[in-house]
Amino acid sequence: MAEIQGKVSVSEAKRNLRAQPCTLVIFGGSGDLASRKLIPAVYNLLLDGALPPDYAVIGVGRHQMSDTEFHASLREGIVKHSRQPLREDRWKEFTSRLFYLAGEFDDAGTFQELKARLEKIERQLILPGHRIFYLAIPPTSIASTSQGLHQAGLVQPANNSAPFSRVIVEKPIGRDLASAQQINSTLSKVFDESQIFRIDHYLGKETVQNLLVLRFANGIFEPLWNHKYIDHVQITVCEEEGVGTRAAYYEEAGALRDMVQNHILQLLCLVAMEPPWSLDPDVVRNTRLEVLRSLRPITGADVNTYTVRAQYSPAVIKGVEVPGYRREQRVRPDSTTETFVALKVFVDNWRWAGVPFYLRTGKRMPKRTTEIAVQFRHIPQILFNADLASPLEPNLLALRIQPEEGFSFRIISKLPGSKVQIHPVNMDFQYGTAYGAASPEAYERLLLDVMAGDATLFMRRDAVEASWEWVTGILEGWQKHGTKWLPEYSAGSWGPVEADRLIEEEQRRWRMP
Numbered sequence: 302m303a304e305i306q307g308k309v310s311v312s313e314a315k316r317n318l319r320a321q322p323c324t325l326v327i328f329g330g331s332g333d334l335a336s337r338k339l340i341p342a343v344y345n346l347l348l349d350g351a352l353p354p355d356y357a358v359i360g361v362g363r364h365q366m367s368d369t370e371f372h373a374s375l376r377e378g379i380v381k382h383s384r385q386p387l388r389e390d391r392w393k394e395f396t397s398r399l400f401y402l403a404g405e406f407d408d409a410g411t412f413q414e415l416k417a418r419l420e421k422i423e424r425q426l427i428l429p430g431h432r433i434f435y436l437a438i439p440p441t442s443i444a445s446t447s448q449g450l451h452q453a454g455l456v457q458p459a460n461n462s463a464p465f466s467r468v469i470v471e472k473p474i475g476r477d478l479a480s481a482q483q484i485n486s487t488l489s490k491v492f493d494e495s496q497i498f499r500i501d502h503y504l505g506k507e508t509v510q511n512l513l514v515l516r517f518a519n520g521i522f523e524p525l526w527n528h529k530y531i532d533h534v535q536i537t538v539c540e541e542e543g544v545g546t547r548a549a550y551y552e553e554a555g556a557l558r559d560m561v562q563n564h565i566l567q568l569l570c571l572v573a574m575e576p577p578w579s580l581d582p583d584v585v586r587n588t589r590l591e592v593l594r595s596l597r598p599i600t601g602a603d604v605n606t607y608t609v610r611a612q613y614s615p616a617v618i619k620g621v622e623v624p625g626y627r628r629e630q631r632v633r634p635d636s637t638t639e640t641f642v643a644l645k646v647f648v649d650n651w652r653w654a655g656v657p658f659y660l661r662t663g664k665r666m667p668k669r670t671t672e673i674a675v676q677f678r679h680i681p682q683i684l685f686n687a688d689l690a691s692p693l694e695p696n697l698l699a700l701r702i703q704p705e706e707g708f709s710f711r712i713i714s715k716l717p718g719s720k721v722q723i724h725p726v727n728m729d730f731q732y733g734t735a736y737g738a739a740s741p742e743a744y745e746r747l748l749l750d751v752m753a754g755d756a757t758l759f760m761r762r763d764a765v766e767a768s769w770e771w772v773t774g775i776l777e778g779w780q781k782h783g784t785k786w787l788p789e790y791s792a793g794s795w796g797p798v799e800a801d802r803l804i805e806e807e808q809r810r811w812r813m814p
């Protein structure tokens with residue numbers, strides 16, 4: 302195991318100081334996200350001693366349940382999904398601060414009851430009244446829920462001396478620019494922008510946060526991090542699963558909306574952004590936003606040159622027959638929803654002039670993996686690289702976001718022996734091996750940030766709308782100029798041949814991460 306030297310990061314120290322005692326109200330407390338991610342995240346923060354000692358969690362959902370039934374339903378989620386195992390003593394302690402309220406989000410009575418319940422719990426547990434409202438609910442319920450909170454007087458204005466009110470909003474924030482603007486306007490009637498935390502859990506992943514540290518806490522990368530030395534960048538987000546039980550949602554979304562508009566564009570921003578002049582949340586967010594604003598639009602018939610979309614077709618994977626997308630349950634037999642998309646993207650600014658960013662995501666790919674690969678330019682064709690028939694592999698920095706978080710750097714080295722034989726080798730770093738313990742889940746980190754009021758890793762309204770504006774151009778282009786029947790790729794393969802052509806026409810090729 303690596304010896305860990307040095308100091309705690311600035312942001313870590315800041316957050317530990319500032320996480321405030323508070324009440325977390327999870328709207329959608331009886332839902333999938335709450336049981337798989339949110340409650341396990343709070344439980345793990347408790348086990349790690351990272352949670353402020355004075356806290357309470359209230360789940361709100363439609364199901365009628367007592368607190369005890371709520372605990373029982375969540376216990377299963379902890380056993381299945383928690384990073385650390387269930388410990389009876391700590392679970393008992395945790396559930397003593399875990400409550401449930403049943404109610405409809407479009408019923409004012411729900412919010413009056415919530416108010417009374419909150420006041421009672423906060424009095425009993427001597428909590429200061431800071432409240433975080435987590436909207437783990439369908440986007441169609443955002444308006445009624447935020448209005449309900451407002452009308453019940455549950456939202457304190459920002460920047461006053463009263464206890465804080467913050468709201469966390471889940472994706473999807475809209476399905477195009479207009480609907481995203483509508484959701485944002487609805488929220489802004491009740492909450493100030495400084496109170497709104499739009500979550501993109503990719504930003505909470507350890508390797509994603511490390512990207513900025515890698516770039517701006519090391520001397521060797523930044524001087525090379527531009528069009529003079531970087532040939533291209535690939536961002537790949539592959540899922541092994543098919544559409545599964547999420548078909549109803551996915552049919553309306555597709556890969557571009559589901560993955561590119563949020564997670565992949567955020568990764569691209571972190572790779573391409575300029576050095577921020579401070580770590581202040583808004584400075585970092587302004588710098589990320591500049592990348593979104595520099596994206597070259599892909600509109601009209603250009604979609605056929607710069608994008609490829611496809612659907613998976615049936616195949617036998619590890620001896621099991623899997624259906625094609627259009628045969629999945631709750632998918633229309635003539636669906637034109639893409640389960641795979643590849644794009645060639647340019648960031649039109651000085652640093653990145655002419656450097657293609659190849660983005661790719663799909664379902665039913667060979668494995669679940671997320672990787673950013675930064676490929677440096679080829680060296681001149683002299684000395685060790687003089688053989689035109691077999692040029693040396695260029696240097697490559699591969700950042701693995703999941704699984705097996707870490708990074709590797711490909712360099713060319715000499716094989717031991719009297720002859721000069723040269724070969725690429727990888728300098729490899731793995732979080733798990735280097736630091737021993739599993740990294741905290743993204744939701745743990747992000748919940749703690751909201752408790753501390755640190756919005757660095759959350760999406761500001763302007764960024765959400767800038768990314769939707771760019772994506773909407775592509776969606777409209779597909780609608781007007783796209784073909785009805787999408788190309789297909791065999792389930793379990795790396796995507797359609799059209800995606801290979803997109804990159805190979807410039808003598809590059811996709812990595813097999």
Ligand SMILES: NC(=O)c1ccc[n+]([C@@H]2O[C@H](COP(=O)([O-])OP(=O)(O)OC[C@H]3O[C@@H](n4cnc5c(N)ncnc54)[C@H](OP(=O)(O)O)[C@@H]3O)[C@@H](O)[C@H]2O)c1
Binds near residue numbers: 332362404439442
């Ligand atoms: N699940 C994930 O991994 C995931 C990941 C990223 C984003 N998200 C987003 O997070 C949100 C929630 O997802 P989910 O998977 O947890 O959905 P879900 O399993 O369907 O849960 C929805 C929750 O909202 C409650 N609810 C819905 N409409 C309601 C109403 N009118 N009144 C009262 N309660 C209502 C449900 O209560 P009952 O069940 O009691 O009816 C349930 O607790 C969605 O926007 C989703 O896109 C989810």
